[in-house]
Amino acid sequence: TSSTFEWAMAELVRNPNMMAKVQSELELVLGRDSQIQESDIPKLPYLQAVIKETLRLHPPTVFLLPRKADADVELYGYVVPKNAQILVNLWALGRDPTVWDNADVFNPDRFLGSDIDLKGGDFGLLPFGAGRRICPGMNLAYRMLTLMLATLLQNFNWKLPEGLDPKDLDMDEKFGIALQKTTPLEIVPIAK
16 A cells, blocks of 8 residues: 555646646535545546556566466467466556556546446456455555645645656666655645
8 A cells, every 4th residue: 555655646646637637626625624535536547547446557576366267268369277276467557558448648638438337347447456366455455545735735735746747757776575766755735
């Protein structure tokens, strides 16, 4: 959750108009003085779209857990032999141009009005896996991420340190158990 939060903030700092759109939505739904509650999440479609788009471009992990083929299977002309280990590459799936238009561009609008959810039913967005083996912490992680992001965006404006241009923000990835930014994000909060 912490690395996904860092990616979301990095994308929003690089795209200040998108950050402003989330903040406007929060003000419209919550007002200035009330704090977000879990029951408010469904009323915040743009914030949800930002989180989905973050998870698409920067999944929590690069690969889903490996699976073993029970039998020989043919997929798209390739034979996967019985007992072969199979990995789903979430990073590549999120950037697949046959699945996503402008796949390398951060664009939360692609999820507005869309039925694509985080449970993997669409198979284009699988940040937590799907089916029986879906991550048991998915709901908790999603709620924590949404509430944390909403709280910090509602109460603060954010900017990069003096002299750093959003276009120059290092967005390189460090692959490991979690997909992290190579250079940790440094941003400055400004009280609203």
